[in-house]
Amino acid sequence: MSDDLEILRQDVLSELAGATDLRAWDAVRVGTLGKSGRLTGLLKALGKMQPDERKARGVALNRLRDELTQAVEARGKELEAAALQARLIAEKLDVTVPPPAEVAGYIHPISRTIEEMTAIFGVMGFQVAEGPDIETDWHNFSALNTPDHHPARTDHDTFYLPPSPGLDVTRVLRTQTSGVQIRTMLGQKPPIRIIAPGRTYRADHDATHSPMFHQCEGLVVGQGITLGHLKGCLIEFLRAFFGKPSLPVRFRSSYFPFTEPSLEVDIGWSRKTGEIGGGEDWLEVLGAGMVHARVLANCGLDPCVWQGFAFGMGVERLAMLKNGIPDLRSFYESDIRWLRHYGADPLAPALLHEGV
Ligand code: DAH
Numbered sequence: 001m002s003d004d005l006e007i008l009r010q011d012v013l014s015e016l017a018g019a020t021d022l023r024a025w026d027a028v029r030v031g032t033l034g035k036s037g038r039l040t041g042l043l044k045a046l047g048k049m050q051p052d053e054r055k056a057r058g059v060a061l062n063r064l065r066d067e068l069t070q071a072v073e074a075r076g077k078e079l080e081a082a083a084l085q086a087r088l089i090a091e092k093l094d095v096t097v098p099p100p101a102e103v104a105g106y107i108h109p110i111s112r113t114i115e116e117m118t119a120i121f122g123v124m125g126f127q128v129a130e131g132p133d134i135e136t137d138w139h140n141f142s143a144l145n146t147p148d149h150h151p152a153r154t155d156h157d158t159f160y161l162p163p164s165p166g167l168d169v170t171r172v173l174r175t176q177t178s179g180v181q182i183r184t185m186l187g188q189k190p191p192i193r194i195i196a197p198g199r200t201y202r203a204d205h206d207a208t209h210s211p212m213f214h215q216c217e218g219l220v221v222g223q224g225i226t227l228g229h230l231k232g233c234l235i236e237f238l239r240a241f242f243g244k245p246s247l248p249v250r251f252r253s254s255y256f257p258f259t260e261p262s263l264e265v266d267i268g269w270s271r272k273t274g275e276i277g278g279g280e281d282w283l284e285v286l287g288a289g290m291v292h293a294r295v296l297a298n299c300g301l302d303p304c305v306w307q308g309f310a311f312g313m314g315v316e317r318l319a320m321l322k323n324g325i326p327d328l329r330s331f332y333e334s335d336i337r338w339l340r341h342y343g344a345d346p347l348a349p350a351l352l353h354e355g356v
Contacts, residue, residue, distance in 0.1 A: 002057070005064050008038060012068050016075045025079050029072045039065055098347060106343025110214055110331060113319040114197040115350035117216050120240045121195045124233065126218070129194040131180035133201070134161065137170040139179035143298045144258040157202050159211075173201035177217035178258060181291070181310055184219060185299035190306050191222040197315065208328055214315035221291065221301070221308035227261070230288055230309035234265055238285065242267070242322060244277040251288075259289020259310060276321060285321070286313035 012032050019025040032039050043061055046054050098104070107115070118128055131139070141153055152158065152175060159173040180196035196217040205211050220229065235249045248268030256262040265286045270279025288311035293303035316331055323342055325331075330338050 002060065005042075005060055008042075009064055009068070012038075013071060016071055019075065019079070022076070022079050022083060025072075025076055029076070032068055033065070033072060039068060105346055106339045107346050108331075108339065109319045109323055109325065109342050109344070110315055112344040112350065113315050113322070114214070114216065116241060117195065117197060117237075117315075117318075119350045120237055121218065124193075124236070126193045126195045129180050129184050129196045129219075130198065131174070131177070131183045131196060133174060133199055134171055135174040135179050137172050139182045140172050140174050140176070143182040143295065144178050145292050145294045145298070146257040150257065157204065159201050159203055174199075175202050176200055176312060177215040178310070178312060180217050181219045181258070181295070182299060185221065185296070185301060190301065190308075191220075192308070193220050193222075194218070210316075210328055210332060212332075213328075216313050216315055218288075218311040219291070219308060220310075221296075221306055223306060225290075225307040225309060227290060227309070230263075230290065230311070233309075234286070234288060234311060238265075238267055241318065242276050247277045250282055254287065254289075256287055256289055258292050258295050260292045262287070262289035264288075265311075274324070283321070285318065286311055288312070 012028065015028045015031075016025070019028050031037055034040065039061070043065065046058055046061065049057060137153070141150070146152065158175050161171040161173070164171070177196045177198050177200060180194070180198070184192055184194050184196075194217075196219075198214065198216075199212055200215045201212050202209070203211060218233075220233070231251060238249055239245055239247045250266040250268075252264045252266060254262045254264040264284055265288055266282035266284050267276065268279065269276050269281055269283045271281040272279065276283075288309065291308035291310050296303045296306055296308070316328055319325060319331075320328065325342055
């Protein structure tokens with residue numbers, strides 16, 4: 001190979017080695033093999049040579065062109081692979097990195113309220129129990145000592161499922177979480193201390209009722225359980241939930257088929273200002289009572305040995321009171337502005353107020 005070709009060869013090979021990205025590599029490629037590249041220029045010059053001189057030079061030039069073309073391609077592949085690798089590293093998705101604040105999501109007030117209830121009752125030793133949304137009418141009504149003629153059973157309130165061939169039970173969308181009491185007592189031995197948050201359904205739809213809503217049930221069964229335990233537990237819960245250590249709480253006698261005695265629980269508030277804990281007025285927040293002897297017996301527990309108390313509350317109702325949310329329907333509209341306003345920071349733990 002003549003000296004000038006050898007110099008060109010060395011130059012191109014070292015330029016290729018020095019090209020560390022595809023842009024630099026492409027400059028070497030075009031400058032060598034492109035239309036006005038150095039090697040192309042030499043090949044074009046062949047035409048002006050004498051035939052014998054041209055022959056020897058042509059062979060050498062073609063060999064050099066093949067060698068350099070191969071070298072350029074090989075280096076190109078190397079740099080492409082390196083670029084891909086760098087992109088894979090740079091663009092790797094780390095799902096553990098917290099999102100930037102402006103696009104962070106929010107915890108829906110229903111979820112957050114359930115988290116708060118769970119946190120408070122959790123400190124008191126309660127476990128979370130679950131039951132199915134599609135429930136038998138035995139679990140939802142009969143076992144809870146609800147007579148056949150009870151108004152809650154009518155089509156007006158209850159969504160009945162169509163009968164299923166081969167299935168001789170009547171099924172409903174549960175109208176209350178109280179059926180989880182039955183499932184729990186049938187499934188585990190006392191002592192029992194559970195809460196059961198979850199969806200419930202009733203054929204009712206207006207500004208203050210939704211056909212799907214949430215309740216949180218509570219059940220304690222043990223020996224020597226009294227109304228005093230019920231009162232202490234619920235006073236403690238309500239004061240912790242609303243963050244008011246001296247929140248006034250009132251118990252009023254009431255009626256539920258599955259408790260005896262039954263109670264309605266009120267908290268102090270001001271009708272004028274809406275302030276929880278202030279003023280002279282009372283607001284009903286939940287139902288409760290001592291588990292009816294017949295309910296214990298329906299679950300195979302001897303009422304002379306075991307006693308218990310139960311309670312049930314509306315999650316949306318408590319969320320509305322605590323967060324000043326005026327309209328029940330807004331919970332289910334998926335309006336991102338509403339969620340931004342009332343939703344909770346996903347990274348902040350559910351609050352546990354003093355007193356628990
Ligand atoms: N299940 C009742 C309802 O939906 C609420 C309730 C009241 C639950 C008293 C209870 C209780 O466990 O003891 O209105």
